[in-house]
Amino acid sequence: MxxxxxxxxxxxxxxxxxxxxxxxxxxxxxxxxxxxxxxxxxxxxxxxxxxxxxxxxxxxxxxxxxxxxxxxxxxxxxxxxxxxxxxxxxxxxxxxxxxxxxxxxxxxxxFQPHFAPGIAGLLDQAPAVRQAEVMLVCRRDRAYYRTWRTRYATAGGVLHQQAIHGLALALRLLPSSSVSSCTAEIHRERRWAESEDRITAAVAFDNGACLTVDARVDSVDQPRRHEVVLHLDDGQQVHVRGRNLEAGLGDPLSAPGDLALRQAMYRALPTGDTGPRHPSLFPLAQLRRTLEVIDHAYRTARNASEAGTAA
Structure with missing residues (x-):
């Protein structure tokens, strides 16, 4: 025990x-x-x-x-x-x-969604990925933005709080390389907090790989989802599906619930300093690249008005 x-x-x-x-x-x-x-x-x-x-x-x-x-x-x-x-x-x-x-x-x-069906095998195989797409559609009400989540300086934005599960997975599978360019756009309509309602970004890396993101937390008319699409070098596509990636590579209708995913995450924690680690465990050191890409997106992003023009 x-x-x-x-x-x-x-x-x-x-x-x-x-x-x-x-x-x-x-x-x-x-x-x-x-x-x-x-x-x-x-x-x-x-x-x-x-x-x-x-x-x-x-x-x-x-x-x-x-x-x-x-x-x-x-x-x-x-x-x-x-x-x-x-x-x-x-x-x-x-x-x-x-x-x-x-x-x-x-x-x-x-990151309990990384324990969804098929993700461990995907990470273990490490297929050659040239492009990744991260898509997030969810809904956060005013009550969510309270205390420490009110300010960007203490909570970050949509990419830190909601889309990071998919971003971390995509960046773990994309070949490691420095960012060569980034274009991003931020939308703020409700202004319940300093965080944005939607951000879109296109990130290119020195090795030719690219990452696109479309993450929004203000949707009432679209189905909720958090998904990743991987474009492989051989032309195939791999879809990680679910409301929060929980279907993995499997059928969304039979996806495990949050409890099962958390239990799998706990059971995967190592009991010593030696031996193989579960592929879905996300080491803290690897989070740095994810945060660097997120930071780059926010530093280069332009603000857009509600009409879609630059503010």
Missing amino acids: RRVLLIGSGEVGAKHVEALNRTDGMDLVGVADPSPVVSPPAGVPLFARWESALDSLAPDVVVVATPPGTALVAARAAARGGAVVLVEKPVTLDPSDLATAPEDERIFVA
């Missing part, structure tokens, strides 16, 4: 509590949050400071579900203490924060 500490008991933390309590081999032994939105289950102690929880519990696994900035500090401290760490995206908004640190080898980013 692996002893698990959860740092952060908000909206996302509550999902981890439910999933951890229903996963064999995982024992939630503590929750750390100075102002929990959701109270811990009966019998699970609550700590106001995650530092105290780490010292007191010496957990085997730490799940970090806090806003960017705090997440990275807590995750690295837990890893230095010997725990295997699973941290919620986007972890940080600054790619330079992810300069190599020894403890990062024990930290993985929580």
